[in-house]
Amino acid sequence: SGFLPEWASPGHRGCMVGNNSASVVADAYLKGIRGYDAEKALDAMIRSSNINKKGSDYYVAQGFIPSNIKRESVSCTLEYAYDDWAISRMAGAMGRDDVAREYAQRALNYANVFDGSTCFFRGRGTDGNWSEPFEEFATGRDYTEATPWHYRFFVPHDVNGLAGLFGSREAFVRELDRLFTLESDEMQLDVSDVTGLMGQYAHGNEPSHHMAYLYNYVGQPWRTQELTRSLLHGMYAPTPAGIIGNEDCGQMSAWYIFSSLGFYPVCPGSNQFALTAPQFPKAVVRLANGRTLTVTANNPRRNTYIASVTLDGVPVTENFITYEQLMQGGELHFTLRQRPDFTRGTEAAAEPYSLTRGQVVSIPYTTQNVSLFTEPVAVALATTTAGAEIRYTLDGSEPDETSALYAGPVVVDRSLTLKARGFKPGAAPSRTLTLQAEKAVFRKGLSGAGAAMRPGVAYACYEGVFSHVDEIRRGKLVASGTMPEPSIADAPQEDHFGYIFNGWIRIPERGVWEFMTKSDDGSVLVIGDRKVVDNDGSHASVMATGRVALEAGLHPYTLMYFEDYEGQDLSWGWRAPGAALFEQIPAERLYVEFPDCPADFK
Numbered sequence: 001s002g003f004l005p006e007w008a009s010p011g012h013r014g015c016m017v018g019n020n021s022a023s024v025v026a027d028a029y030l031k032g033i034r035g036y037d038a039e040k041a042l043d044a045m046i047r048s049s050n051i052n053k054k055g056s057d058y059y060v061a062q063g064f065i066p067s068n069i070k071r072e073s074v075s076c077t078l079e080y081a082y083d084d085w086a087i088s089r090m091a092g093a094m095g096r097d098d099v100a101r102e103y104a105q106r107a108l109n110y111a112n113v114f115d116g117s118t119c120f121f122r123g124r125g126t127d128g129n130w131s132e133p134f135e136e137f138a139t140g141r142d143y144t145e146a147t148p149w150h151y152r153f154f155v156p157h158d159v160n161g162l163a164g165l166f167g168s169r170e171a172f173v174r175e176l177d178r179l180f181t182l183e184s185d186e187m188q189l190d191v192s193d194v195t196g197l198m199g200q201y202a203h204g205n206e207p208s209h210h211m212a213y214l215y216n217y218v219g220q221p222w223r224t225q226e227l228t229r230s231l232l233h234g235m236y237a238p239t240p241a242g243i244i245g246n247e248d249c250g251q252m253s254a255w256y257i258f259s260s261l262g263f264y265p266v267c268p269g270s271n272q273f274a275l276t277a278p279q280f281p282k283a284v285v286r287l288a289n290g291r292t293l294t295v296t297a298n299n300p301r302r303n304t305y306i307a308s309v310t311l312d313g314v315p316v317t318e319n320f321i322t323y324e325q326l327m328q329g330g331e332l333h334f335t336l337r338q339r340p341d342f343t344r345g346t347e348a349a350a351e352p353y354s355l356t357r358g359q360v361v362s363i364p365y366t367t368q369n370v371s372l373f374t375e376p377v378a379v380a381l382a383t384t385t386a387g388a389e390i391r392y393t394l395d396g397s398e399p400d401e402t403s404a405l406y407a408g409p410v411v412v413d414r415s416l417t418l419k420a421r422g423f424k425p426g427a428a429p430s431r432t433l434t435l436q437a438e439k440a441v442f443r444k445g446l447s448g449a450g451a452a453m454r455p456g457v458a459y460a461c462y463e464g465v466f467s468h469v470d471e472i473r474r475g476k477l478v479a480s481g482t483m484p485e486p487s488i489a490d491a492p493q494e495d496h497f498g499y500i501f502n503g504w505i506r507i508p509e510r511g512v513w514e515f516m517t518k519s520d521d522g523s524v525l526v527i528g529d530r531k532v533v534d535n536d537g538s539h540a541s542v543m544a545t546g547r548v549a550l551e552a553g554l555h556p557y558t559l560m561y562f563e564d565y566e567g568q569d570l571s572w573g574w575r576a577p578g579a580a581l582f583e584q585i586p587a588e589r590l591y592v593e594f595p596d597c598p599a600d601f602k
Contacts, residue, residue: 002047002051003019003044003047003048003051003052004019004021004022004044004045004048005021006018006019006020006021006054016144017054017072017075017076017079017144018054018075018076018079018080018082018083019045019048019049019052019056019079019080019083020079020083021044021045021048022045022048022049022083022084022086022087022090023082023083023086023268023269024268025041025045025090026045026086026087026089026090026268026269027086027268027269029041029090029093029094030089030090030093030269030271031271031323038090038094039094042087042090042091042094042096042099045086045087045090046087046099049080049083049084049087049103054070054072054076055069055070055073055076056080058070058126059076059077059080059109060106062112062126062434063106063109063112063431064077064109064112064113064124065077065080066124066125066126067123067124067125067131067141067142068125068126068131068534068544068546069126069534071141071142071535071536071537071542071544072141072142072143072144073113073123073124073141073142074113074121074122074123074142074143074148074151075142075143075144075146075151075154075207076144077109077110077112077113077121078110078113078121078151078154078155079154080106080109081106081107081108081109081110081155081157082107082110082154082155082156082157082267084103084106084107084109085103085104085107085157085158085269085355086157086268086269087099087103088100088101088102088103088104088106088107089269089270090269091103104355107157107158107355108158108161108355108356108431110155110158110161110162111161111165111362111363111430111431112124112363112431114165114362114363114365115130115134115365116165116167116362116363116364116365116382116383116384117365117366117367117382118134118136119152119165119166119167119171119175119384120134120136120148120149120152121148121151121152121154122134122142122148123141123142125371126436127370127371127435127436127437127438128433128434128435128436129369129370129371129435130369131545132369132545133545134148135147135148135186135188136148136149137149137184137186137187137188137200138186138187138188138189138190139188139189139190139191139194139542140542140543141535141542141543141544144207145191145193145194145205145207146193146194146202146205146207147187147189147194147200149179149200149201150194150200150201150202150205150207150208151207152175152179153176153179153211153214154207156210156266156267157267157269157270157353157354157355158354158355158356159214159217159218159352159354160217160351160354160355160356160357161354161355161356161360163217163218164356164359164360164361164362164385165362165363165384166362166384167362167384167385167386168386169218169219171384172218173215173218173220176211176214176215176218177223178199178200179199179200179201179211180198180199180200180201180212180227181199182199182200183199183200184200190541190542193205193245193246195244195245195246196235196244196245198230198231198234202245203231203235203244203245204235204244204245204246204252205245205246206248206251209251209255210264210266210267212224212227212228212231212276213228213264213266213274213276214266215227216274216275216319216320216345216350216351216352217274217319217351217352217354218351219345219346219347219348219350219351220346221275221306221319221344221345221346221350222305222306222340222341222342224274224275224276224319225276225277225304225305225306225340226304226305226340228259228264228276228277229276229277229279229304231259232256232259232260232279236256258273259276259279260278260279260280260283261278261280261283261285261295262275262276262277262278262295262297262332262334263275263276263320263321263326264276266352267352267353270352270353271322271323271324272320272321272322272323272352272353273320273321273322273323273326274319274320274352275306275309275316275318275319275320275321276306277297277300277303277304277305277306277334277336278295278297278300278334279300280295280297280300281296281297281298281299281300282294282295282296282297283295287326287327287329289327289329291327291328291329291330292329293326293329293330293332294330294331294332295331295332295333295334296331296332296333296334297333297334297335297336298334298335298336299336300336302338303336303337303338304336304338305336305337305338305339305340305341306334306335306336306337306341306344306345307335307336307337307341307344308334308335308344309321309332309333309334309335310331310332310333310335311325311328311330311331311332311333312328312330312331317344317345317349317350318345318349318350318351318352319345319350319351319352320352320353356428358426358427358428359385359424359426359427359428360427360428360429360430361383361385361388361422361423361424361427361428361429361430362383362384362385362388362422362430363383363422363430363431363432363433364381364382364383364390364420364421364422364430364433365381365382365383365433366379366380366381366382366433366435367380368380370412370418370435370436370437370438371436371437371438371547372438372439372440372512372547372548372549373412373437373438373439373440374439374440374511374512374549376411376412376413377411377412377413377437378409378410378411378412379409379410379411379412379418379435379437380408380409381406381409381410381420381433383422383430385422385424385427385430387424388422388423388424388427388430389405389406389422389423389424390405390406390420390421390422390423391403391404391405391406391420391421391422391423392404392406392410392418392419392420392421393418393419394410394412394416394417394418395416395417396416396417396419397419398419398421398432399419399420399421399432400421401423403421406420412437413439414437414439415437415438415439416437417434417435417436417437418433418434418435418437419432419433419434419435420432420433421433440512440549441549442510442549442550442551443527443528443530443548443549443550443551443555444551444553445506445507445550445551445552445553445554445555446504446553446554446555447553447554448554452593453504453554453591453592453593454591454592455484455587455588455590455591455592456482456483456484456485456503456587456590456591456592457482457483457484457485457486457501457502457503457590457592458480458481458482458501458502458503458592458593459479459480459481459482459483459486459499459500459501459502460477460479460480460499460500460502461477461478461479461480461491461492461497461498461499462475462476462477462478462497462498462499462500463475463476463478463492463493463496463497464476464496464497464498465496465564466496466498466522466562466564467522467537467564468522468536468537468562469498469522469523469524469536469560469561469562471498471562472498472499472500472560472562473500475497475498478492478497479492482592484587484590485585485587485590486499486501486559486561486570486572487570488561488563488568488570491563491568494568495563495564495565495566496563496564496565497562497563498560498561498562498563499559499560499561499562499570500558500559500560501558501559501560501561502556502557502558502559502592503556503557503590503591503592503593504554504555504556504557504590504591504592504593505527505554505555505557505585505589505590505591506553506554506589506590506591507550507551507552507553507554507555508552508576508589509552509576509577510550510551510552511549511550511576511577511578512547512548512549512550512577513547513548513549513550513574513575513576513577514545514546514547514574514575514582515527515532515533515545515546515547515548515572515573515574515575516533516543516544516545516546516572516573516574516575516582517533517535517543517544517559517561517570517571517572518535518541518542518543518544518569518570518571518572519535519541519542519561519569519570519571520541520542520563520566520567520568520569520570521537521562521563521564521565521567522535522536522537522561522562522564523535523536523544523559523560523561523562523570523572524536524559524560525546525557525558525559525560525572526557526558526559526560527548527550527555527556527557528555528556528557530548531546532546532547532548533545533546533572534546541567541569554591559572571584572584572585573585
């Protein structure tokens with residue numbers, strides 16, 4: 001394929017997000033596992049980070065994957081940022097300092113999809129505007145088998161930098177607490193992988209697995225100790241159905257074994273293991289170097305919290321232990337207690353590794369949408385970092401401390417590029433917010449149906465194995481004709497088929513119209529020559545939306561859909577200018593050219 005696999009499951013080589021071979025190889029190299037051509041491996045990791053099917057070209061160019069172009073854009077952006085950090089670590093250890101510096105900067109790209117108004121990672125379009133609607137309790141197109149909560153804390157290589165995005169450690173801890181306690185009647189879980197819930201934490205799927213350990217990074221290690229013990233007891237049982245979620249490549253069991261021993265690799269590539277209280281009085285680990293590591297603890301059944309840790313009698317005062325320490329072997333002893341120790345592990349020196357140290361200004365944000373505006377928009381900017389100032393430009397240049405100082409909403413009345421950056425004495429500057437403001441230019445439509453049109457939609461149905469809509473025409477054409485409105489109800493088989501619907505849609509009034517498709521496994525809506533909705537390869541029944549400025553009248557459209565396997569779903573709708581909700585597009589608004597509509601839609 002020209003790039004490294006994302007994970008180890010045969011037959012599913014292209015379905016997961018990220019460039020996670022980078023994590024595996026870098027972690028092995030940094031642990032001293034060699035005996036292969038490391039330069040060739042690093043070059044393959046670099047190539048795979050730049051060339052793949054998951055949107056890396058957009059990621060490299062823009063610092064994030066646009067949600068209107070690729071599904072799972074948030075999850076993939078966050079995974080890429082971590083994998084870039086792993087590449088940086090390996091390159092640095094090999095003396096490739098130029099690569100190390102470049103990828104350390106790329107590893108900060110996670111901030112580009114952080115919305116300070118909600119303090120969630122969110123999908124954003126090519127123009128920089130946030131995807132709508134945002135539903136924090138629902139699985140959807142921008143996340144992989146997850147709600148926004150399940151990727152809210154996925155920055156394992158830079159927890160300190162992540163906490164800074166929230167504005168303060170106190171705010172970060174407050175929201176981390178809510179992760180494990182918040183329940184909602186608004187939960188919409190359309191994928192089977194989200195199981196083992198504790199509040200909004202989902203132990204049954206892997207993106208959440210490191211999150212109970214994050215308290216070690218913010219001076220509250222006792223919370224890690226009580227949460228991991230609760231998860232060990234509540235999410236596992238010695239029965240045939242005793243694992244609360246999908247045992248993907250052994251990860252559910254790996255979490256159990258590591259946490260039972262009292263240490264866990266939150267961030268592979270750091271050579272650190274975050275500590276927690278072991279759940280067994282004694283465990284013996286035979287190490288690959290021939291040595292033996294014995295883990296002991298006093299009465300774990302009764303005691304949940306760490307009082308002290310020693311390795312062969314030498315105190316371990318940090319909230320982590322290193323790979324080098326563990327591989328020495330000996331006795332790793334935990335002295336446990338019944339109640340939390342609110343003093344141990346609270347100082348900065350006890351915290352595990354983070355890419356950034358000190359304060360970093362949180363990226364500026366806005367709640368205004370400047371996509372296809374018709375009247376001037378007053379764009380309000382803010383940052384979660386108290387005391388920071390915002391500098392901005394309107395010509396696409398990079399803001400610095402001499403750029404215009406933000407003092408109030410910036411009026412945007414034309415198409416332009418707005419960039420903003422936060423600055424504060426004693427803190428590192430923020431990442432740059434980039435917004436492409438586009439003033440609406442309305443597309444003209446035909447005023448009447450004419451004698452050559454009649455109600456309905458033309459369709460062509462193809463059989464074949466498709467992963468994207470542009471592959472549909474390569475399949476076998478099995479049926480064509482007209483129907484009242486787009487439908488897959490009469491599909492010739494359960495899986496592996498595609499439809500191309502074509503016709504004209506009557507827009508009743510001038511305005512900026514929003515369209516949506518919901519599909520499993522992929523759909524794209526084109527109106528005129530503009531791709532309005534890109535829900536291609538949606539990997540589940542999820543919704544995507546898009547906007548277009550249209551005059552009243554008839555406009556040509558093409559709706560493409562394919563079904564791969566496991567589930568069928570296709571629906572579409574529109575939201576009129578000023579309307580609150582999407583509605584199904586009425587069949588009486590659809591027309592097809594007749595009798596000269598070609599079956600192959602050239």
